[in-house]
Amino acid sequence: MIEKAVRILRRGGVVAFPTETVYGLGARVFDESAIRKVFKVKGRPGDNPLIVHISDMKQLELVAGSVPDRAKRLIKHFWPGPLTLVFHKKKSVPDLVTAGLPTVAVRMPNHAVAKRMIRLLGEPVAAPSANISGRPSATTFESARQELEGKADMILKGEPSRYGLESTVVDCTVSPFRLLRPGSVTLEQLNKIVKVRPMASKAKGAQKSPGLKHKHYQPNCEVLPLSGAEWKKGLIKLIKAGKKIGVLSLKAPVPKDPHIVFSEKFRGRESQYAKKLYSSFYRAEKEHVDVLAVQSTGKTGLGLAIMDRITRAGGKA
Ligand code: AMP
Ligand code: MG
Numbered sequence: 226m227i228e229k230a231v232r233i234l235r236r237g238g239v240v241a242f243p244t245e246t247v248y249g250l251g252a253r254v255f256d257e258s259a260i261r262k263v264f265k266v267k268g269r270p271g272d273n274p275l276i277v278h279i280s281d282m283k284q285l286e287l288v289a290g291s292v293p294d295r296a297k298r299l300i301k302h303f304w305p306g307p308l309t310l311v312f313h314k315k316k317s318v319p320d321l322v323t324a325g326l327p328t329v330a331v332r333m334p335n336h337a338v339a340k341r342m343i344r345l346l347g348e349p350v351a352a353p354s355a356n357i358s359g360r361p362s363a364t365t366f367e368s369a370r371q372e373l374e375g376k377a378d379m380i381l382k383g384e385p386s387r388y389g390l391e392s393t394v395v396d397c398t399v400s401p402f403r404l405l406r407p408g409s410v411t412l413e414q415l416n417k418i419v420k421v422r423p424m425a426s427k428a429k430g431a432q433k434s435p436g437l438k439h440k441h442y443q444p445n446c447e448v449l450p451l452s453g454a455e456w457k458k459g460l461i462k463l464i465k466a467g468k469k470i471g472v473l474s475l476k477a478p479v480p481k482d483p484h485i486v487f488s489e490k491f492r493g494r495e496s497q498y499a500k501k502l503y504s505s506f507y508r509a510e511k512e513h514v515d516v517l518a519v520q521s522t523g524k525t526g527l528g529l530a531i532m533d534r535i536t537r538a539g540g541k542a
Pocket of ligand 2 (some may be wrong): 354362
């Protein structure tokens, strides 16, 4: 199957494939018409750049200009893995890939299928998440199929993504480095290796990382974050309003009530919350809930990424 995917990529096709973060929709990075197809299939705005996926350090040289020593230390610690680094780009990288930016975002995935596909192809693959633009990222084969069946030239099968959130993005073209998007590699982990500043305010961040300004991660039901303190009252209000409710609880108790049609309880484990977040969004759609009540986390560790996704899924950021 992977060999077939590589043949399709070589012919200018687009292939959805599993990674450890979320499923990606890939095309050969140097094939402009294939890249155009990625944007078209997803309905992705042209000013939202793609992440370039590589399988070895030689491929980094094909797309990135100079790589600072501090970035090499991050690479040593976190690659292959859920960390994307932004560098000055090589001229050969089509402007379409970087949405006209002079920089390129690069990641080396740690997933057997993704690695093998890129290695066999022998060149980098540009890939955004395998979902229609603005919708939750696909983290399971079923979600990728729901979003892209008949649109992508092939969808490679894999297990549910291990992390379930998009990669952490760090800008390595500024000093100190800056976090552009929180993800499964936490700011605390990064700062143990090199100094990385927290995300800039929304306005500045949107300039630097254009994708941040678009609608993102939204299922076709309301996503309502509730803190532990608001939890009980918030759920009772929804029940009284006669809403059909789905619930994602980090650790708050979930009342038994016929209005609550499904609940996921993560027993205090943020990694499970992250992993199941988007598949729960897809489930909420299938169950036709009106509101998905999601428990807020703290904003440290993995909580920073979870809060980023649930506030944006709720349309509040
Ligand atoms: P997605 O593939 O949907 O996870 O989105 C990729 C995200 O990576 C974009 O929305 C940007 O926020 C970020 N990104 C990609 N390329 C760059 C770049 N050259 N500079 C800054 N951020 C980038
Ligand atoms: Mg995406």
